Amino acid sequence: MMHLLSLLFSALLCQASSAEKSIIGLYGGTVEIPCTFEANKIKDVTLTKWKYENVDLLVKSKDKETVILATDEYKDRISLAANLSLLLTGAKLTDQHTFTCQALITTNFGPNIKDFSHALIVHKAPEAPFITEKAAELEIGKLTKLGKCIAKNANPPAKIVWLRNNKALTNEENRTVIMVNQTSGSLDTESTLLYSARKEDTGAQFSCRAEHSLASGLVSPPETFVINYSTEKLVLEVISNSPPVEGNDVTLKCVADGNPRPTSFNFHIKGNVTKVENSDNYTIANISRKDSGEYKCSLIDHPSIEAAKNITVQYLDVKLNLDKTVIRHAGNSLNLSVSIDSSDTATVSWTKGGVKINKEPEIAKLAYSDAGLYELEVTMGPLSRKASFRLTVEGAPVIRKLDDQNDKDGHRKVLICEAEGSPKPAVSWNINGTLIDEKSFDNGTIKHKISVMPSANLSVACTVSNSFGIDTRVITVSSLFEDVKVDKRDSSDDDDKTKLVVGVVIGLLVAALVIGMAYWMYMKKSKQGSWKTGEKENGSSEEEKKLEEKMEENSQKADV
Template identity: 20%
Template sequence: METRLLEPMESLISAFVLITFLQTALGAQEFYRQPTHESAVQGSSIVLRCIIKNRDGTVQWTHGGFGLGTERNLPGYDRYTMIGNTNSIDVDGNSIEEYSLKIDNLQLIDDTNYTCQVSPGDSDEGIISNMATVTVLVPPSPPILSGKVTIPVTLEKPTNVTCDALNGKPKAQITWKKDDVRIMENTYELTTTQPDGKRVDTRGIVTITAQPSDAGKKIECGAWNMALKEGEPLWTQATLDVQYAPKLTLTHSNPDRTIREVDEVKFTCSGEANPFQITWRWYRNGELQADVNGYQYTIPRITRDFHGQIIRCEAENSVGTTAVEHSLNILYGPKFKGDPAHVSVDQGERAELVCEAEGNPTAEITWRRQNKYSVLHTGSIYVIPSVREGMFGVYTCTATVLGFHEISRDIYVTENGPPQITSDATQYASIGDRAMIQCLSISSPKPIFVWSRNSQPIDYASSGRFSAPEEGLPFGGKSSLQILDVQEEDFGIYNCTVINTKGSATLMIKLEKSEEVQMAVIIGSAVGGVAVIFIIVIACIIYYKCRHSDNESYAETDSNTEIKKRDKNESPSEMTKSTLMDQWRQDYNYRYSAEFDDVDAKVGNTSGQYVCYDTERYGTMPTNHTNGHLYGEGVDDLGPLNRFENSYSTGYIPSTFRSPSRTDFTSGRVSANELASGRTSVNDFTSGRVSATDFTSGRVSTTDFSGRASADLVEPFRLPTADNTTSKLATNV
C-alpha cells in the first residue's frame, strides 16, 4: 500500500528535475534577430524584425517609448501588426519565435523610435532590443514659381526669381534652367521647418540680370528629394517678361517763383512704365500722406513748417518702385526760437544776451534799449563786456525778414544779490487735505531751497507724505512743500532757507488750520455776488447812457463846460469807495496768485510783504537788492520805489498804478465824463495818456467821478495797509 502512494510523488520529482535540467542545458531567453533603422516613403509598408530564442516572458513593442500591447493584432492600432512563426526549433533544440512589427500605409506619425521588449519569465530576466528609428520620407509638393505664366524681371538690373518647394522630408533640392540650359551661378536656398518639426519648406532663389534678348525665354525650376526617384525632379516653368520700373518727373504749380508762406501749391508726378498700371504714393518728410491718391498732391495753404521738407512722389508697378523728390524752399517771416534768456550778473561782469529767430531769408537781429531807437548791436548775440550801474534794465531785440513784419522781445539784465523771500509768513491747510506751503524767492543767481522743521532738515524719503518740488522763475524760484493727508501734528512752524552764491535768506512759515465755511454761507454769498454784479452792470449801462447824453449837450469850446460838469456830480458815496478799493485788492490778488505771469518780478522781505512789478506789460525791472533802485539809461531808469509814498517802498503796489508818478494825479487834465463814458479808463493812468493835473486844474473836481473813485483815493493816493494775517491775500504765488 505504501509503495503505491510513493510512485506518483516520485514521478513529479523526476519531471521537475528533468525540466530544470533542460532549462540549464538549453539556456536563457535572448534575441535571435533585432530590429534595425528603416527609411520608407509615406504611404508604403515596412517590417521591423524581432525574433526571440527560448522566449520565457511576454513580447511587446514600444512606439516612441509607449507600449503597443501584447496581443499580435495590437488592438487600437489598425495599421500595426505583430507577425511571424512561433513554433520553430533550431538544430540545437532551441525554440525560435518571431514577433516582427509590420506598419502599413506609413505616415509621419510613424516617424519615431521603436524597441522590441520581452518581460521576465519564471527563471529569466526581461530583455530589450536595440532601438530602431523609422524615417518617413515625404516628397515635396510641386514647385511654385513667383509668377504663374510670366515672371517680370527688371531690364539690366539684378532681379530675384523665387521657387517654393513645400512640405518635403527631407528638404528639397532646387534646380534652375533657362531655355533648357542649367543655371549654376547666383542661386541660393532658404529653408523653414514646419511646426511639426519634420517637414521642411524650401525656397530657391536665382538672381537674373535680364537683357533685351531674355524677353520671352523659358525659365524652369525643379525640386527633388529622396522620396522621389533618382533623376526625376518635379518641374515647373514660366516665361520671362523683361520690364522696367516707372520713369518719373515731379513738378509744382509755381515753377517760376519761390513758394511763399500761405500759397497754394499743386505737385504733379508724371512718367512712363511697363506695365503702366501704377500705384501712386506721396510722402512729406518721410510720412505717408494716406489721404492722397493719384499723380497730384495739393497743399491748399503752405506754412513755414514745410520749409526744408521733402515732397516725395513714389510710383510702383509690378516690376518695381521709383521715386522722385523735391526740397521745399518757403519764404516766411521771423519767429523767435525758445523762451527769452534773461541775464543776471554782478556789476563789472560780462553779460551775454542771446536772441535767436528763424526766418527765410535769414532773420536780421538788432538790439536796442527798451523804448530807444538807437541800435546797440546787430546779430543774435549782444555782449556787454562790463556791466555798469546804468546798464541794468530792459533790452529789446528785433528780428527782421525782408518782405515781412518785424517782431520784438525784451531781454532783462538784472544785478546779482542775496536772495529775498516774499511768501506769506502764515499759510493754511485742512486736516485730511494736501497742504501746499509755498516759498517764493527773488534771487539772482538762481537759488537753492532747504526746508526744515524743529531745526532738522525734512527727510522726504522716510516721511512718505512730504515732497518739495521746485519751479524756476525768471527772477528767482519757488519751492512748494507738499504734505499729503494733513494730520494734527503737521501744523506748526516750517523753516524755508534760500541760498545763492551771494547770500541766504530764511523765513519761518506757520501752517495753520483753515476755518471751515458753511455750505449755506458759500451758496448765499455766491447768489448775492451774482445779484450785486447784475445790478452794477445795469446801473453802469444806465449811467453811461445818461452821461453820454449829457456830454453831447455841451460844446467843448464852452467856457462854462467844466463848471457845469462839476455841478452835475455829487460826492462819491462810501459804497463807491469800497467798490473801487475792492477792485484794486481783487486786481492785486489775481495778479499775484498761483497763476501769475512768469515774467513778473517780485521783491520783498521776510515780513511777508511784496514789491511787485508787471515786467511783461510795463517793461519795469525789480529793484536793486541793496538800495531799492532800478538801473537803466535815460527814461529807462524808473527811480526809487518811494516815489509813490514811503509806506509803499516795501508794501503793495496795485498793478493798475504801476507806471504813473504821484504828481500825475494833481495836474488835472481829465474830466470824469471821460471815465464815465468809457473814453478814459483807469488804464489811461498807467499808460501816461492821462495826467492827474486834470483833478486840480479847475476842469475836474473829485465829485466828477460819480461813484467811481473818492477824493481819498486821489490825494494823497494811498491804499490802506494790507492785512497779512488773514487768508484774504493770495497765498499761492
C-alpha cells in the first residue's frame, strides 16, 4: 500500500513545487526544517515525505507512524514534528544540503502535491588559531616571513588579526605585510605575516587572534623570536659584594647590546690591554688602593666600540702609638695618639672593659682606677678596623679605708681594710683573725675582711705592701665583753650593789664602837694607876703602845 502511495506521490510531484529557501542552524544543535503549510491545511495532508538531494529520509501517512527510510548517518538523527517539520539533531558542517518536503493533499477537488525545499547552512565558531612555519630568527631591517596563522573549521570563515604584545598590527610599508589566503568554500582561514624587525622587538611576543560572530578571545599561544643585530654599545660593570675594598677581588664585566652577543673582549687594565676569549669578564685579584683609576673594555673586531668605568678602591689603616701592654706609674700621664689613613671620613669609638666611653683616653694624672683594657674601633662604610692596649698602673699601696663593725649576730667584730696599689698588695694584721672575704684585685683596688673576738680593747693595725712600698693604719677595737656588760645591765645588779653599800656602812659603825670602848677602857686604867702608890710612870706608855697596835689591828679588820 505504501509502495502504491509512493508511486502515486511521484506521479503527481510535477504538479506543484516551491522556490528554495535558506535556513541557518548552529553547529551541534537541533535544526528544525519546516514543511511550510498553513495550520488549517495540515489536516488535509494524507502523505508526507522528506529527502535531501535524491536520498529519501522518512515518510508518514495520515494516522500512521513515521517510517524512517534513511540508511546512512541520518537514520538516528531525524524525526518528524507534529507540524510536519524535519528535526535534525547534532548539526554538522557536512549537513549543509538542500532538504525537500513533499506533501500529498487530498481535498474534494482531488489529490494535490506540495513541494517545499530549504538549503541548510550550519554556522560554526572557529577552532583556536595557531602559528606555523615560524621563522628561526629575524634580522633588523630585513622583511622576513615571521609565520603563518591558521584558524580552522569556521562557518562563515574567521578573520585573522596579527598581534605584537597584544596590540594589533596593520600593514605598514617596509615594516609589516599581512597576506590572507582564503580559498573559496574552505572553512579554514590562513594569514601570513612578513615583518621587518627592530632592536626593540627583542623579547616581544607575537600572536594571532581569530575573530568570529560566534566566539571571542580566540588567540594563539605567544611566540618570541631571535632578533639578530650588530653590537652598537658596551657597558662596563663592576661586580663586587660592596664598593671595591682593598684586599678583595673585583670582577669587571663587559656587557654588549648585540645579538648574538660577542664572546671575546679586550680589557684595558692600568695601561695594559688583556684579551679575554669565550668570556665577558676579567677579575682583579687582591685589589689595592693603587689600583684606583679608569678601566675600559672594547670589542676585539671593532676597538672603537668601548666602555669605561672609574674605580675607587676603599681602604682604611689604623695605628696606635702604644704597645699592646702599657705600664705606667700612678700620677704619671698617658699620652695617646691614633693615626688613621682612609679613603673617606671614618668614625672612631672607644670602650674600656667592654663599656663605651665618650672620649679618647688621654690622661694627665693616672689613678689606679684608670687601669684596664682599652679598645678602639674605626669604621668607614663596610670597613672596620680595631686596635687595643691594656693599661697597668703601678705604685706603692695606700690604705684608703680601715673600719670595724659587728657581724649580723653580734658575736664577732669584722675588720675591713681597703687599699689601692699595684702590683697587688699583700695584706697583714697584727691580730689573729679569720679571713672571711678578699675582694678580687680590680683596677688597683683590694678589700680585705677578717673576723675577731677581742676580749679587751685593742689597737689593731692593717699593713699593706708591694714591691713599691708599704703603708700601715691603726684602729681601736673595743672589747666584746665590755659591750656585753653595758648592754646586759639589769635590776639584779642594782640590788647587789645596794646590799654591798649597807654591809660596808654597818661594818664601819661596829668598828667605831669597838674603838670607842677601847678608848674608854684605856682612860679608866690610866686613872686607877695614878691612884696606886709606887707605880712607875712609864707603865702607862707601854699600855698606850699596846692600845695603838690593837686599834690598828681593828682598823685593818674594819677595812676588810
